[in-house]
Amino acid sequence: MATGWAGDGAVQDQIDATVKDAIERARSQLRSGPGLTRCEECDAPIPEARRVAVPGVRLCVDCQAQQDEDRAATGYNRRGSKDSQLR
Structure with missing residues (x-):
């Protein structure tokens, strides 16, 4: 492919x-x-064990799971069709 002065990679x-x-x-x-x-x-x-596995941990497993769930429920449909995202 011709890229001018740029090298192949x-x-x-x-x-x-x-x-x-x-x-x-x-x-x-x-x-x-x-x-x-x-x-x-x-x-x-x-x-x-959690403090060793996750440096800087601030939440217990239950609270972290709840926070992750709350973040995941943003309302953005990543798997749906384009039409479903426009509604």
């Missing part, structure tokens, strides 16, 4: 760089550190 290199930047940005937003010993929502104890 220039487009793929740009895509790879964009993906790498997105991954680094996402990782920089992750919490770190020991986390809390008690849930900041319901004050339930957070097990040591």
